[in-house]
Amino acid sequence: MARTVFITGASSGFGAACARAFAARGDRLVLVARRAPQLESLARQLAEITQVHPLVLDLRERAAVEGALAGLPADFAEVDVLVNNAGLALGLEPAHKTDLDDWDAMVDTNIKGLMYCTRLLLPDMVARRRGHVINISSTAGDWPYPGGNVYGGTKAFVAQFTRNLRADLLGTGVRASCVAPGMAETEFSKVRFKGDTERAEQVYADTRPLTAENLAEIIVWVASVPPHVNINSLEVMSVDQAWGPLAVHREKPS
Template structure:
């Protein structure tokens, strides 16, 4: 019987690329996302390779996540890999002028949505004595930069939550990885820039950024390691990205 992977934020970017990577290898797919037409198109694309169950789901809605997990049909109920990919960054303004609504959305999605999905799928993973949770963190959770404020803080939560889970899951056979990408080219930045295509294009021009397929391949590697191995954290950057000097403000 094929293994099953549950992917949040599956309608675009990392999520869609991960669905293609695992689906083309014959895994059963549970694809959760908010955009039904995109989920249906992806399911139709992969139907010749695997079984697909789509969930129109906002991970911020705890009751909806509870209902979706409880109602997973066979053969999709035996989830072996959970990819907590749903997340976003909104705005680049400094903290004093940013939107509190944007902060709420990032906290509710990047933190609460991730913990809802994790907590509700954990009992099944533990009962089967094996499985892998891949949480999409970010280099922003480790390295600060202007305008990152709540986004970076939410990814720092993902990092520490992943490590703490490892402690609680010791002896269960369930693995947890915090995957921390750097500069990636996906709809993520278009959302952050409120749809400004010019800013999006300028960000990636000549930078050879990470592609969604690179992240999908990395998740495939993590999930298919021998069961006695766990990658705790994995930070990825394009070769063109590195760190800069500390900022110093000087009085006139």
């Protein structure tokens, strides 16, 4: 049975790969992104195999999100699966040197945008007693690293928010899941380093990172298990990535 799947951050990376994977199943798509040319190009491609409604939207703007979701066409108004994928990391500087504008952008996108979409789409899911919220977190939400500061904090929020959704939604039939990928080669590092392609490529040098398609396959599976089954959280890494030892600072004798 075809579902309506609402995907944020759909113009590239995990979001675009999810759009293709859900479309291949015959699901209807609401695709949300800020970059109109990329979004509209993807929508045109997928419109050949399924119904697609593209929304050029900045999720940081609450009033705009409220208006866009209230105005969804009838064929797309009953959202069955919400994939809160939109998010970004900016910079890798230590907390005492970072740019506050970068921190604001990460909080507004990774937290507020996710909150707005969830809060606005959830009541209808609860009323229909079916639906699924899938939040894309990161291993950075559990495992800190130098320069991860606010990015890691926002992803920790996503994970805990998902757990609290599970508590709130008990008895409603609505599901909530958190998928936390590790190192994955998308536009992520290029955005983090503000277009520095050479620096971004070094992140993945001599490794076999996850791909957007790997994650899309997992997310479609999470959304496709039987209705009484809830995948609470799922962490995934490439075999070329693992946790490291705790860092220790050793003071050199003077």
